Amino acid sequence: MDHQDDLARQFEHNRGHLRAVAYRMLGSVSEAEDAVQEAWLRLSRSDVSEVANLTGWLTTVVSRVCLDLLRSRKSRREDPMDTWVPDPVVSRLDPEEEVLQADAVGLAMLVVLEALSPTERIAFVLHDLFAVSFDEIALILDKSSAAVRQLASRARRRVQGAPTGDGDVSRQREAIDAFLVASRTGDFEALLAVLDPDVVLRADAGRVPVDALAASRFVQGAKAVVEQALLFARMAPYTQVATVNGAPGVITVLNGELFGVMAVEVRDGRIVEINILADPDRLRALPK
Missing domain, CATH: 3.10.450.50 (Nuclear Transport Factor 2; Chain: A,)
Structure with missing residues (x-):
C-alpha cells in the first residue's frame, strides 16, 4: 500500500466523524459534504508525516472550512431567520425498525445554532458536542482559550433558552x-x-x-x-x-x-x- 492509499484509508475511517462535525456546524447536508471533500483535498496535498493525531488535524481543517462558510453565509443571507429550517437527515424506515442514532442532533437544535455567530457556533459545537478542548479550539479561531470559553458559554445560554423536547x-x-x-x-x-x-x-x-x-x-x-x-x-x-x-x-x-x-x-x-x-x-x- 503506497502513501496516498494509506491516507485515503485513514480519511475514510474519519469521514463519518468529519461529516457529523460539519453538519452540526452548517445545518446543510450539501455544504457539510463540500467541507469534508475540501478536507480530503487539503490532506492529499499536505505532508502529515509528523502529525500524531490525524483525526484532530482533519477536524481542525473541517472546522476552518466551516468557519469560512458560516462567515460568508452571514454576509449574504437574505432568508428570514424565523422561517429558515436546516436540512434534515431522513431515513424512510419507521423509527421502530431502525436503531436511533445516539449522537443525532434535532432540527430544533440546528435552528438555534443558526442564530449564533460563526465563532460561537464553532466553539459550542466543538466543545459541547464533540469534547474538543478550549485550547485546541483557540488555535482554530485564533483567539485565547479564555475568549473561546466565553464564546461557548454565550452559545450555551442561548441553546438552553430555546424550546426543546425531553428526548422520550x-x-x-x-x-x-x-x-x-x-x-x-x-x-x-x-x-x-x-x-x-x-x-x-x-x-x-x-x-x-x-x-x-x-x-x-x-x-x-x-x-x-x-x-x-x-x-x-x-x-x-x-x-x-x-x-x-x-x-x-x-x-x-x-x-x-x-x-x-x-x-x-x-x-x-x-x-x-x-x-x-x-x-x-x-x-x-x-x-x-
Missing part, C-alpha cells in the same frame, strides 16, 4: 401519531390537546412558493398552529412516519418524490416545536 422517543411517536390522526380528521380539540400552548411552527418552503399552502411561515401558539395544521390536512394521505435526524418524524411523498419533511420536539407528551422543510430545491438535493 416513545412519547414523541405517540404525539406525532395523535397529531396526524387529528389533522386527517380535522379534529380541532384533539389537535389542541397534543400541542403545547406556546408551540412554535416554522415552515420553510424556499423562495418561490407554488401556492398559499406551501408558503413559508412562522406561527406561535396552539390555536394558530391548529389553523395551519388543518390547511395541511389535504396532504395527509401522502404522509408517513419516518426517522428524521435520528428521531420519529413525518415525511410527505408524492409520486415517489419527497414533498416535505416535518420534525417535532415533544415535552411531557405535548408538541413544543414543529419544523417543516418544504423547499423543493433543497428536498431534491437531499441524499436518497
Whole structure:
C-alpha cells in the first residue's frame, strides 16, 4: 500500500466523524459534504508525516472550512431567520425498525445554532458536542482559550433558552401519531390537546412558493398552529412516519418524490416545536 492509499484509508475511517462535525456546524447536508471533500483535498496535498493525531488535524481543517462558510453565509443571507429550517437527515424506515442514532442532533437544535455567530457556533459545537478542548479550539479561531470559553458559554445560554423536547422517543411517536390522526380528521380539540400552548411552527418552503399552502411561515401558539395544521390536512394521505435526524418524524411523498419533511420536539407528551422543510430545491438535493 503506497502513501496516498494509506491516507485515503485513514480519511475514510474519519469521514463519518468529519461529516457529523460539519453538519452540526452548517445545518446543510450539501455544504457539510463540500467541507469534508475540501478536507480530503487539503490532506492529499499536505505532508502529515509528523502529525500524531490525524483525526484532530482533519477536524481542525473541517472546522476552518466551516468557519469560512458560516462567515460568508452571514454576509449574504437574505432568508428570514424565523422561517429558515436546516436540512434534515431522513431515513424512510419507521423509527421502530431502525436503531436511533445516539449522537443525532434535532432540527430544533440546528435552528438555534443558526442564530449564533460563526465563532460561537464553532466553539459550542466543538466543545459541547464533540469534547474538543478550549485550547485546541483557540488555535482554530485564533483567539485565547479564555475568549473561546466565553464564546461557548454565550452559545450555551442561548441553546438552553430555546424550546426543546425531553428526548422520550416513545412519547414523541405517540404525539406525532395523535397529531396526524387529528389533522386527517380535522379534529380541532384533539389537535389542541397534543400541542403545547406556546408551540412554535416554522415552515420553510424556499423562495418561490407554488401556492398559499406551501408558503413559508412562522406561527406561535396552539390555536394558530391548529389553523395551519388543518390547511395541511389535504396532504395527509401522502404522509408517513419516518426517522428524521435520528428521531420519529413525518415525511410527505408524492409520486415517489419527497414533498416535505416535518420534525417535532415533544415535552411531557405535548408538541413544543414543529419544523417543516418544504423547499423543493433543497428536498431534491437531499441524499436518497
